Structures are given as C-alpha cells and as structure tokens.
Amino acid sequence: MSAPFVVVGGDAAGLSAASKFARENPDGDVVVFERGRWVSYAHCGTPYYVKGEVDRLTDLLSLSPDEVEDRGIDLRREHEVVAVDTDARVVTVEGDGGESFEQPYGDLLVGTGARAVTDPIPGSRLDMVFTMHGLDSAAAVRAALSSPGERAVDTDVEYVDAELVEAYADREPPERVAVVGGGYVGIEMAEAFHAHGLETHLFQRSSHPLPPFGEAVGERVAEHLRERGVELHLDTAVSELAGEDGVEAVVHENGRVPVGLALVGVGIEPNTELLSETAVELGESGAVAVDGYGRTSVEHVYAAGDCAEDRHAVTGEPTWVPLGLTANRAGRAIGQTVAGDPEPVGDVAGTAVVKALELECGRVGFVGDEAARDAGFEPVSTTITSGSRSGYYPGGDETTVTLTADRGTGRVLGGALVGRDRAAIRIDTLSTALESDLTVAELERLDLAYAPPFSPVWDPVLVAAKVLRGELD
Amino acid sequence: MSAPFVVVGGDAAGLSAASKFARENPDGDVVVFERGRWVSYAHCGTPYYVKGEVDRLTDLLSLSPDEVEDRGIDLRREHEVVAVDTDARVVTVEGDGGESFEQPYGDLLVGTGARAVTDPIPGSRLDMVFTMHGLDSAAAVRAALSSPGERAVDTDVEYVDAELVEAYADREPPERVAVVGGGYVGIEMAEAFHAHGLETHLFQRSSHPLPPFGEAVGERVAEHLRERGVELHLDTAVSELAGEDGVEAVVHENGRVPVGLALVGVGIEPNTELLSETAVELGESGAVAVDGYGRTSVEHVYAAGDCAEDRHAVTGEPTWVPLGLTANRAGRAIGQTVAGDPEPVGDVAGTAVVKALELECGRVGFVGDEAARDAGFEPVSTTITSGSRSGYYPGGDETTVTLTADRGTGRVLGGALVGRDRAAIRIDTLSTALESDLTVAELERLDLAYAPPFSPVWDPVLVAAKVLRGELD
Incomplete structure (x- = not known):
C-alpha cells in the first residue's frame, strides 16, 4: 500500500485539500494532523463572536470533527507534527498523550497557518x-x-x-x-x-x-x-x-x-518553523515559496494558506497575502493535484474587504502611487466621491473610490472603495478587471449595472475610471 | 462659420453628446431639438415616483433646461425635427408656435429614443x-x-x-x-x-x-x-x-x-420614423445600425440611445439593448468624436438589474441554454443557490445564480442572480468577466471579496463557476 497524503494543519487550506483529495480519490488515504482541538473554523468570524453578533463559538465551525471523518479523512486533533524528513518522506508526530511516532507520506501539505505578532510591544504577555x-x-x-x-x-x-x-x-x-x-x-x-x-x-x-x-x-x-x-x-x-x-x-x-x-x-507572521531543518525554501516574505500548483522547492511537499506565498495577479511575482479564500482555493487545488488531476492554485489580486461599523471598505492590487511605485510601475492615481444610487433614490451613500493605473500601459493596478451602501462588494468589479489585465479605458467602457435602487447610471467605479483616464491622457 | 452639431432628442444620449461636445470644443456650436417639454430626465426613476419613494417629479431631472443652456448648448424644447436631408445636411424643424424652419448641420446625432408598444392589445386606448x-x-x-x-x-x-x-x-x-x-x-x-x-x-x-x-x-x-x-x-x-x-x-x-x-x-420599439426617407440603414432589430463609433451608414449622421443598435460584447454582433448607461455612454463618446477626438461607444453585455419588492435581480449576456444556442453557441448552464454571507453572520440571504458557458471554449456567455442581499450588484463581476472573455475556469479562480458581513469564503458567483466547471469537464 502506498503512503498516505499527509496534511499538517486542520484549517482552511488543510481541510480543503484533504476533502478534495478524498472526493477525487476515494481509495486513497489522507491523514490530517492538527495540533489544536479546533478544526475548520472561521477565523474571520471571531470578531463578530466577540461582538455578540454570532451567538455560539461552535457557529464558527464549518465542519465538526465527525463531519471531517465522514468525508473519509483520518483526522488527528491534538497531534503536532514536529519534524519533517523530506528524504525519507516521513514526518514525526507528537500525540495528545505525549507519545511520538513517525508517519510516512506520499505527498505532504504544509498548512500550518500564521500567528499573531505580539512581541515587539513590551507588556504584551500581561493578563488581559x-x-x-x-x-x-x-x-x-x-x-x-x-x-x-x-x-x-x-x-x-x-x-x-x-x-x-x-x-x-x-x-x-x-x-x-x-x-x-x-x-x-x-x-x-x-x-x-x-x-x-x-x-x-x-x-x-x-x-x-x-x-x-x-x-x-x-x-x-x-x-x-x-x-x-x-x-x-x-x-x-x-x-x-x-x-x-x-x-x-x-x-x-x-x-x-x-x-x-x-x-x-x-500583524501576523507565517508558521514555517517546521520546515527550518528541511531544504524547503522560503520566499522573501518569510512564507514558504511555491509554484503555480502550490509545490515547494522539494518534491512531494506542498504548502498552502497563511504559511505560503502566492503569485500576484498584477506583477506575476510572489507575494504573501494570508486571507481566507486564498487558503481554501489553494488547498482545494492541491488536493486535486495530489489526487492526480493537476489544478493551478490561482493568482491573488490582494482583494480584501472589511466592515468598519457602518462603513464598507474594499481594496485590491496596488492602491495609491507609493505602493504601485514600489512594485515597479509608473503610477497615476485618482480619488473620487460619487453616489451609490441614483441621486433621487433614497438610501444611497457617497462612495469614495481610489483608482491606480500604470501611466505607460494604462493598465489598472489597484483600487479601493468605501461607503455605507454596497461599497465593499463593488471591489469585485475591480478584482475581476485586475485579473483580466484591463486598461482604464476598458474599465471605463464596462457595461455595469444601472437601476436607481442599486447604482446610478455611472457606477462609482466607472466615474473613477473616467476621471483617471482623463489624467492619463 | 461651419454648421453646428445638431442633436435630435434631449434625453440621455442627446444631452450627453451635446455636453461632451461643448466641453471638448467650447468654440463649436451645438443645437438640441427636443419635441417635448422634458429634457434630461431619469426614465428609470418613474416607477419609484409613482410608488411615492421619489417625492417630486422634478427630482427625476438630471439637468434643468437652464443648466443645459449653461453648458453652452442651444436647447430648443417643443421643437420637433420632422425631416432629414442627408445630401444637403439639413433638418426640417417644427417649432412650438407651429412655425417650420430648416437647420443645417455639420454632424447630426439621432437620439430619438423608443416608445412603449401598446397597440397589440385591444382597448389600450381606453381611459385609465x-x-x-x-x-x-x-x-x-x-x-x-x-x-x-x-x-x-x-x-x-x-x-x-x-x-x-x-x-x-x-x-x-x-x-x-x-x-x-x-x-x-x-x-x-x-x-x-x-x-x-x-x-x-x-x-x-x-x-x-x-x-x-x-x-x-x-x-x-x-x-x-x-x-x-x-x-x-x-x-x-x-x-x-x-x-x-x-x-x-x-x-x-x-x-x-x-x-x-x-x-x-x-415592450418598447425604437423611434426611427424620422430616418425612413433617408439612406440611413436600420439593423435587423429595427433600430438604427451603427459602427463602433456610433456612425450610421450615412456620413455625418450618428445614432445613439434607445433608437440605435450596439455591438454585443460576447458575439461582436449587432444587438439592441435599450438601457440607460448605454445611451449615456454612447452619447458621450459621439460628442467627443464629433469634437475631433474619436472615442468608441463601447460594447454592451446586456447587463440589467431590477428590484422586485425585496428581491434584487441581475442578468448579463446569454442566460440559459436556449438564449445561448440561438446566439450560435453550444451552451452548458447550471443554477446553484448559495449564501450571500458567511452562514453564521446574520442578515444574509440565499442567492440563486444561473451561469451559462460555451462547451467548446469554456467561455462564460452569461448569467443571472437573485437574492435579497447585494445580489444585483454582484452581476458586475459577471459583466466584467464577460467583457474580458474569461473562461469558467478563470472565473472560478478569481480573487473575490470575502468578509463575513458581505460574502462567504466562496462568493455565490464562484460557487456557480465551480459547479459549472465540473459540468464542462
């Protein structure tokens, strides 16, 4: 019998990979080692649990351990992988009873996540x-x-x-x-x-x-x-x-x-200590370097999620954007690849949205001249404010849009939005434009939605494109 | 002195063109003839006026006649253009006092709009x-x-x-x-x-x-x-x-x-009678045929808005999609072109959104197999239902997505969404994808927004892409 697909870390990347593998290859074995008690939880939901908007902690679990097992995954919680031997293709595991054992792998996925940075601030270990x-x-x-x-x-x-x-x-x-x-x-x-x-x-x-x-x-x-x-x-x-x-x-x-x-x-930093004694290379960001399929520099070793880099949709260069969709998507792709049907993990555009009380905020790519210049572009940026709905229709809000493009090519490099009315989700228009390499002129001519309750004739994104194009000419 | 830019119709297309022309070419003359009393009104807002959500009829005016004049536009309301002589480059106008005169033009824009169809139903002329x-x-x-x-x-x-x-x-x-x-x-x-x-x-x-x-x-x-x-x-x-x-x-x-x-x-039908005695060609739809710059088959005659065709972003073929953004955008582009700086009017993707009480609906391109097959594709469609927010976060709603693609190329051909929570504006993701010629696999790998209050890890659009891709393989 061949060695199983071994996954280190039982959260977004790890369980997405294990689930996809098990579905694609029902006869294959997959083992997930998770050092904690929790698996498959929605990290992004924790502030809303603290707030009280989410009632129970268990509401944040996407899958219970039993549901994970039902998918044909051998899940070992409170099992920490403490060493990797990439020559012998074996990991060393410490179990919850303190016992230690070796587990051979056919392929290995490192999905160890990231941890909050605290140490730069003295006193951060105080109670409360x-x-x-x-x-x-x-x-x-x-x-x-x-x-x-x-x-x-x-x-x-x-x-x-x-x-x-x-x-x-x-x-x-x-x-x-x-x-x-x-x-x-x-x-x-x-x-x-x-x-x-x-x-x-x-x-x-x-x-x-x-x-x-x-x-x-x-x-x-x-x-x-x-x-x-x-x-x-x-x-x-x-x-x-x-x-x-x-x-x-x-x-x-x-x-x-x-x-x-x-x-x-x-801030957070990637958990890569497990690989420190191996030949697996880290990228400039400090996270694990991977190719377009999530493969590390060592054969049969993959990495995904908050511990790994991704490729940026605009630059094509490695970047570290530790967010939820990326982890789920990369994990899923790697599960499919390991099962024998190679699937790219996909680029990241740096899309992020956040709620700030009543305000909705979104961002993607390189926002503003400084960020874009650091990435090697000759940027032009504009910021406009425009209504989210037809002016006569109640309930809209001023939406502020920053849009950045490259002067030489006219390509859209990034943007950000803020407003009370559907501002965050509008970032998806820019994300899609960015991943499609659209120029500002192409963005300006997009046939976007218009109906008084949802958007004015010229959506704020189009207004920003119109103004930025004027500055590019 | 050269003859002015003459615009027939004082609504979205006509006034966008006249305004852009006047801004780009402050020394040029532009005359707008509007047969009614109203100009520059938001047709799409009228149901909300009837509903009472918009208080005053004048709230629906984007510009008052005085504001139009302030832009340097010679606006003649209650002036109907009744004939066009494209050889002599002259239109015949009937004024509000019943007088008739001839107006030479350098360039002519026909923005006569469309009218509601009623006649097929007997009794439609009854009171009430x-x-x-x-x-x-x-x-x-x-x-x-x-x-x-x-x-x-x-x-x-x-x-x-x-x-x-x-x-x-x-x-x-x-x-x-x-x-x-x-x-x-x-x-x-x-x-x-x-x-x-x-x-x-x-x-x-x-x-x-x-x-x-x-x-x-x-x-x-x-x-x-x-x-x-x-x-x-x-x-x-x-x-x-x-x-x-x-x-x-x-x-x-x-x-x-x-x-x-x-x-x-x-339904509505385009107002093209004015051109019936001219050589200006109509398209198969019955609306005026135009090229990528809004030019008709006759030199110096342009058409835009609800009376004109557009080019479809997916097929590249003429189509008739009489909607507000298209009219504004085409008018603006023609104003710029006539002013001497040629600008394409842009394709249409058939994007439309509508509110149905609490439901938000959006559509783009070819939705469903029948529509796509009629357009010459070998379609595959899927319909999924998926949450608009993380399941544990309050206020979300089930979002239903239909997605249609071409089997041979995998290209996204169209889609539709419905739900209570930000469903309509999500169509812009699909519109952008359509105009960027994305395949379903590319759509599936887009880095879209994720934060519990706005979207689940896998946005409903991504879920639909994932499922459709499985059906394409």
Whole structure:
C-alpha cells in the first residue's frame, strides 16, 4: 500500500485539500494532523463572536470533527507534527498523550497557518492582553467582556477551553479597552468593543487606519469611527503595555491611557518553523515559496494558506497575502493535484474587504502611487466621491473610490472603495478587471449595472475610471 | 462659420453628446431639438415616483433646461425635427408656435429614443390605461392613484402637464389594478401599485416574469410576489382591455379580472420614423445600425440611445439593448468624436438589474441554454443557490445564480442572480468577466471579496463557476 497524503494543519487550506483529495480519490488515504482541538473554523468570524453578533463559538465551525471523518479523512486533533524528513518522506508526530511516532507520506501539505505578532510591544504577555489568533482567544475575550454570572460563553462543547473561559468569566468586565493596531483585526475588534458600550481607544502608528486601503479610505474610516465615539490615537506608536499582573495602561510617546483590556493586532507572521531543518525554501516574505500548483522547492511537499506565498495577479511575482479564500482555493487545488488531476492554485489580486461599523471598505492590487511605485510601475492615481444610487433614490451613500493605473500601459493596478451602501462588494468589479489585465479605458467602457435602487447610471467605479483616464491622457 | 452639431432628442444620449461636445470644443456650436417639454430626465426613476419613494417629479431631472443652456448648448424644447436631408445636411424643424424652419448641420446625432408598444392589445386606448413612457405618464398615474384633494403631483413647475394631472387628480383612486407584462417595467410598477395597498394583478404570457433573467430568477421572483400578495397570472395572454370609457376589466383566455386601472408594459420599439426617407440603414432589430463609433451608414449622421443598435460584447454582433448607461455612454463618446477626438461607444453585455419588492435581480449576456444556442453557441448552464454571507453572520440571504458557458471554449456567455442581499450588484463581476472573455475556469479562480458581513469564503458567483466547471469537464 502506498503512503498516505499527509496534511499538517486542520484549517482552511488543510481541510480543503484533504476533502478534495478524498472526493477525487476515494481509495486513497489522507491523514490530517492538527495540533489544536479546533478544526475548520472561521477565523474571520471571531470578531463578530466577540461582538455578540454570532451567538455560539461552535457557529464558527464549518465542519465538526465527525463531519471531517465522514468525508473519509483520518483526522488527528491534538497531534503536532514536529519534524519533517523530506528524504525519507516521513514526518514525526507528537500525540495528545505525549507519545511520538513517525508517519510516512506520499505527498505532504504544509498548512500550518500564521500567528499573531505580539512581541515587539513590551507588556504584551500581561493578563488581559489578547491577540485574535483562534477560537480560544475569542472565547477568552468574550468571557472577559461579560458580567459575572452572565455566562456568555458556552463551555458545554468539548472544543471550548473551559478552564480558560472560567478564568475570565467571573471578573467584572473592563470599562475601557485599547486596540493596538488599525488593520482589519483592529478595526473589527474596535467595532466589537464599541458594540459592548466600552470606551474604546484605537492606536495606529501611521496617519490613518487600514493602510493597505490607501489614504482616502483610511481617512473616511477614521472620521466615521470618531463620529461614533471611538477614541482614535493616530500617528501614535505604543511603547508599552503597563501593569502589575494585568494590563493597566497603554503607554505611548505622548502619554498613557488607562485601560482594563488590550487587544494587540499588529500583524501576523507565517508558521514555517517546521520546515527550518528541511531544504524547503522560503520566499522573501518569510512564507514558504511555491509554484503555480502550490509545490515547494522539494518534491512531494506542498504548502498552502497563511504559511505560503502566492503569485500576484498584477506583477506575476510572489507575494504573501494570508486571507481566507486564498487558503481554501489553494488547498482545494492541491488536493486535486495530489489526487492526480493537476489544478493551478490561482493568482491573488490582494482583494480584501472589511466592515468598519457602518462603513464598507474594499481594496485590491496596488492602491495609491507609493505602493504601485514600489512594485515597479509608473503610477497615476485618482480619488473620487460619487453616489451609490441614483441621486433621487433614497438610501444611497457617497462612495469614495481610489483608482491606480500604470501611466505607460494604462493598465489598472489597484483600487479601493468605501461607503455605507454596497461599497465593499463593488471591489469585485475591480478584482475581476485586475485579473483580466484591463486598461482604464476598458474599465471605463464596462457595461455595469444601472437601476436607481442599486447604482446610478455611472457606477462609482466607472466615474473613477473616467476621471483617471482623463489624467492619463 | 461651419454648421453646428445638431442633436435630435434631449434625453440621455442627446444631452450627453451635446455636453461632451461643448466641453471638448467650447468654440463649436451645438443645437438640441427636443419635441417635448422634458429634457434630461431619469426614465428609470418613474416607477419609484409613482410608488411615492421619489417625492417630486422634478427630482427625476438630471439637468434643468437652464443648466443645459449653461453648458453652452442651444436647447430648443417643443421643437420637433420632422425631416432629414442627408445630401444637403439639413433638418426640417417644427417649432412650438407651429412655425417650420430648416437647420443645417455639420454632424447630426439621432437620439430619438423608443416608445412603449401598446397597440397589440385591444382597448389600450381606453381611459385609465397607461404606459410608462415619460414623465407625463408618470404624473398621470400618480395623480390617478391619489385621493381627491391629496394633490400628490405638484403642478407648479412649468414642465408638468397640469391639465393632464388635473384630469386624474379629482377621481377616486382604483382599488384593483392590472399590470400587463412582467418585464422590468411591469415588475417595478407592480411594486409601486402594491406599495399603495392596491390589489395588484400581474399578467405574463410566459411561465415566469422577467424572461431575460432566465427561469430560476423568474420563478423566485414569482414566488416572492405571490408571498407578498401580488396576484400573478402566468402563462396568460391578455386578449383585451374591456370597458366603456375607462377600463373595467382585463380579459384573458380563461376569464376576466375587473380592474380600475391598467398599466401596459409589453415592450418598447425604437423611434426611427424620422430616418425612413433617408439612406440611413436600420439593423435587423429595427433600430438604427451603427459602427463602433456610433456612425450610421450615412456620413455625418450618428445614432445613439434607445433608437440605435450596439455591438454585443460576447458575439461582436449587432444587438439592441435599450438601457440607460448605454445611451449615456454612447452619447458621450459621439460628442467627443464629433469634437475631433474619436472615442468608441463601447460594447454592451446586456447587463440589467431590477428590484422586485425585496428581491434584487441581475442578468448579463446569454442566460440559459436556449438564449445561448440561438446566439450560435453550444451552451452548458447550471443554477446553484448559495449564501450571500458567511452562514453564521446574520442578515444574509440565499442567492440563486444561473451561469451559462460555451462547451467548446469554456467561455462564460452569461448569467443571472437573485437574492435579497447585494445580489444585483454582484452581476458586475459577471459583466466584467464577460467583457474580458474569461473562461469558467478563470472565473472560478478569481480573487473575490470575502468578509463575513458581505460574502462567504466562496462568493455565490464562484460557487456557480465551480459547479459549472465540473459540468464542462
């Protein structure tokens, strides 16, 4: 019997690969090792669980362990792969009982994900300082926000770390909280804290939140957060989280803000330590380098998801964009490839959307001149504001669009949108245009939707294209 | 002095052309002849005016006549162009005082629009039978729905036909109304009548409303309208509108339905009579044939908007898709071309969106096997239903997607969507894909937006592509 397809990591990339493999090749064996208790959970949903918009932690599971098994996958939770021998094609596994064993593989997929970065900030190991890096931390934060006796977090499912939850559930919740970092996670967590009625302080090193969305989106988000009562500390580097046992204050260059809880969202980094003793190459980003089929530099070893690079749709160069769709799609493609029917993992355009209270934000590609210049282009950018619906139709909102193109070729390089009314989903028009190598003139002539309740005659994306084209001529 | 740019018709195509020409060529002369009193109005907004969602008729004007004049355009309302001599390059105009004069032109744009078809149905000239073909009919219908003394229609602006409005304003409104035809206008008007609390009967010849959106969308719209209390009469051909002076009943093959008002929306036809004595060629559709710059078969004569054909993005063949964006875009391009800087009018993809009470519907290209086969393809279609947001996030809705592709090339040919949550605007992803000649495999690998409040990991469009690709292999 041939060695099984071994998958390290039981989340988006790993389980997508295992499921696709099992479906395409029902006679083949696939084993998934997951070091934690949770599998197949929606990381992107955790802020909404903390907020209370999602009721139960288990609502965030796409598949239960039993459902995974029903797909013909040999799932081993609380099993950590600690070493890989790519010559012998064997991994070393430590099980939940402390036992260690070797597992041969035919093909290996490394889907070890990424972890939240915290260490640059002193004090980040204090009690009541959290990162959002999984369901356990989501459960802990929600428990910490609930009043004693409220029991906001169910501890009656086996996956929940009841001990961790209990440690927070009986304390009085904080009245003031800090979010360090104004990226996706920071913005979503600020929304969650704000919804709990807490005095929420958001700290951002640069001049506006959501830097990858560009200045125009960032400034509008900042204005909106302020209007809704979130305290913004922009251009403010946090130097320390201060406190005795638990966090008591956020210390920054211009002062200190007393808080009872801090959420640190200053970025993530890929989990690649498992491969450090192997010949598998990492890319410049620090994530695993892969080809268009998710293959690493070592035969029979694949990587996908937050630990791996992708190819950028605009530049054709490697990039690291650790997001959910990419992980699912690459995993699925690799499962098919390993099953014998090679399938490309697909490029990434850097598409991302985020909700900031009432505002919807989207971005794709290279937004703004600086980002595009760094990628080797001669960029021209414009920012316009235009209605989301016909002016006479109620319920629309001003939509701000930034659009960036290459002066020489006229090619669309990227863009961002923000507004209350269907702004985020409109980024898909730009994503599709980007992946199709459209020029600004071609974008301007697209036959997009028009009906008063949904869009004006000239959709904001078309208005931006029209204006940018004028600047390109 | 050279002869001016003469435009026939003061709506979307005509005024877009005149405005762009005046901006590009401030020293050139442009004259617009409009036979009615209204210019630059949003035809697509009229159902929402009747519904009451738009308060005043003048809210539907994009530009007032004064604003048009301020752009440097010589606007002559209530001036009808009755003849064209393309050899002498002169049009004959009848003014509002009954006077007639000749106007030489350097270039001529025919933007005469289209009119509602009514004549196939006997009785369509009875009192209280309407079509939606302009602001006067919108005013009349809204007046007819209002109670005596309510004065729902302002008659204090010069454009409103006060006499027409008065004729309806003092009657008791009907309790039961009929909409004949389940296309865009029919659906939007059914929504308007329903919002007034009227017993609303919708008659449709075929088995579902919105035929160009395909069966799946049509059936879901039908189900939704029924649930909300609209009486649907499907597979029902109306043979007569019966009554003495005013309409009293809709007569169809299986019976009669008493009504006090009927709205006929059974299609439109292009206004091309002005060109019947000229050498300007019409296309197979009956609309004016044009090239990629809006030029007709006769030099110096252009046509755009609802009276003209376009080129289809998928087939490259002429097609007639009389919609608002197309008219505005083609007019603008022709204005630029006439000003000396040639600009293509752009292809059409047949993108259309419509609101049906709470449902959002969108369509593009060739939807379903029959339409695609008629266009010369070997089609494969699929219909899927999938969530608009992550399953655990509140507020989403099932989104139904029909996707059609060509078996030989895998190229996407068309698609349609329906759902309550951002379904309509998602059609822009498919429109962009269609105009970029994407295959289903390329569509499946697009990096589209994902965040729980806006979209699941696999957007419904991607789910449809995934399933269709499986059927293509």
